[in-house]
Amino acid sequence: MDFSIARRIMVERQVKARGVSDPLVLEAMLQTPRHLFVEEAFQSQAYSDFPLPIGDKQTISQPYIVGLMTQALRLKGGERVLEIGTGSGYQSAILSRIASRVYTVERIPDLARRARRVLNSLGCHNVNIKVSDGTTGWAEEAPFDAIMVTAGAPSVPDEYFAQLAPDGRLVIPVGSRGGQVLKRFTCSDSGCMEEELADCRFVPLLGRHGWSEEEGKA
Incomplete structure (x- = not known):
């Protein structure tokens, strides 16, 4: 399979066609081999318009998201960005191609180790990974110029607002x-101005x- 063609089609049809127009974002997605961030059995589906499992009951988000x-x-x-929820490392790689430094927190050690290996193989050395409670x-x-949270929160932790730089942006599912x-x-x-x-x-x-372990399984 020619993944470069699949990647270009993904960006054109799933991302750009649905309103993502920032050239820095589009170029970062064109440069990042998404198939390397999923298990080999799912590589043929890596550029499809849906999330995929990455183990430990976690997923890699669909390309549009x-x-x-x-x-x-x-x-x-040139920004300093905090990502909560490293997962596969794919989102970290996208951010690393735009920001000067990415700090990403993952609570599952196995995922953090796998993400580190792939990021290193791609030369994404401006990504720092920490295994910890991302909340x-x-x-x-x-402070961070921007914070991205890649897991659904019941409410926004005050810690995120406290760690934002002046004029910083926080993107989070609530x-x-x-x-x-x-x-x-x-x-x-x-x-803070809030937008949906x-x-x-x-x-x-x-x-x-965030949610407790028991609530997360409910």
């Missing part, structure tokens, strides 16, 4: 376990300021 969320951060290049952010490396609304918060000294971007459904954000 990756593009939409990345565009929503309004990156221009607390990464205070030691704050709602129930069964479905969320993707929201963007743009924060300044005078407060799309309906979505992510795996639950587990941790101290």
Whole structure:
């Protein structure tokens, strides 16, 4: 299978055609081999318009959602970005091609190790991975110009707002376990502006300021 052709078709038909127009985002998705972030058995489906399992009851988001969320951060290049939920590492790779430094938190050690291997193989050396409770952010490396959360939260942890730089953007799915609304918060000294971007459904954000393990299984 010629993955480069499949990747270009994915970007044109699934991402650009649905309103993602930021050239930095589109180019990053064209440059990133999505099939390397899924198990070999699923590589032929890697450029299809749906999420795929990556193990440990986690998924890699559909390409459109990756593009939409990345565009929503309004990156221009040179930013410091925090990602909550490394997963396969695919979203981290996209961010790394635009931002100067990506800090990503994953609670499952096996996923973090796999993501690190693939990111290293692609030369994404500006990505720092931490195995920890993502609901607390990464205070030691704050502030961040942008924060992206790739799991559904019952509410927005205050820690994320506290770790945003002035004029920072936070993109996060908020709602129930069964479905969320993707929201963007743009924060300044005078407060945060909230926008609703799309309906979505992510795996639950587990941790101290998210869902408990028991709630996540319900």
